[in-house]
Amino acid sequence: MAEKPKLHYFNGRCKMESIRWLLAAAGVEFEEEFLYTREQFENLLYDGALLFQQVPMVEIDGLKLVQPRAILKYIAEKYNLHGKTLKEKALIDMYVEGTSELMLLIIAYPFLQPTQQEKQLNLIIARATTQFFPVYEKVLKAHGQDFLVGNQMSIADVQLLEAILMVEEKAANVLSDFPVLQAFKARTSNIQTIKKFLQPGSQRKPVPDEDYVKTVLKILQA
Known part of the structure; x- marks a missing residue:
């Protein structure tokens, strides 16, 4: 059995949420590793996992993909969500x-x-x-x-x-x-996979609050 995609990001929406949406719509289960500290982010940097020193990053099919558009297009192509012609x-x-x-x-x-x-x-x-x-x-x-x-x-x-x-x-x-x-x-x-993602308890993230903003800025030292 293939490993589930693993998403590396903050515990919130921003640039990862559309990726969560697309995987959920495709009916694909995924794991998440949340960044809560600057040290976690730096570890990814030191490991060379972040090609452009940015998240989101998604591990899928043996790849470590960064840049949201590239990630979304890969998922869309893989799960037949990018048209036929x-x-x-x-x-x-x-x-x-x-x-x-x-x-x-x-x-x-x-x-x-x-x-x-x-x-x-x-x-x-x-x-x-x-x-x-x-x-x-x-x-x-x-x-x-x-x-x-x-x-x-x-x-x-x-x-x-x-x-x-x-x-x-x-x-x-x-x-x-x-x-x-x-x-x-x-x-x-009401599409089954999307309806499931919209239910309480799913991996859909809430509207960002002040605590989330502070965490992101602290990790990025912005």
């Missing part, structure tokens, strides 16, 4: 880039000063409702299928659902003007 893969990558851009705004939010957070929140909501969600609403409506590309779940769908839920944590009614996305959210949330 070159055209489909390009569309999926394009949609993933969009949701990733939106999610990076949310990832940065807890690390900002309180005086900056209100401005960031307004930016998140504005970008979601005027730049990104209208695109996915239009694509799904025109496509007429359950998923963004073809008629098969891909990393693009998994990340879109993740992005929707992240924005809803900041603004609960953000989908009020997007009925197609509301249906997409309900539909994809």
Whole structure:
């Protein structure tokens, strides 16, 4: 039996959460080794495990992969979540880039000063409702299928659902003007593997709090 993928990161969301989401959506069990101290991080550095001196890092198939996009693409290809044709893969990558851009705004939010957070929140909501969600609403409506590309779940769908839920944590009614996305959210949330990941007690991480932010900054000595 192949070893389970092992995820090396802080005990929180940030740049690892989309990786957890994708593995969970694929029905893949994984292990996690959390970083709580600077020493743990330095040990990975000294071992040469972090190619660019950064986490996340995922051990999978004998590889020690770093850089979130590379990790996500490897997992998506391995578990048939990256389309069937070159055209489909390009569309999926394009949609993933969009949701990733939106999610990076949310990832940065807890690390900002309180005086900056209100401005960031307004930016998140504005970008979601005027730049990104209208695109996915239009694509799904025109496509007429359950998923963004073809008629098969891909990393693009998994990340879109993740992005929707992240924005809803900041603004609960953000989908009020997007009925197609509301249906997409309900539909994809009920896919068996995703539904399991959304249940309490899963490896999905909570919204980052002050303690998490302090731990990350301490480890990175930022």
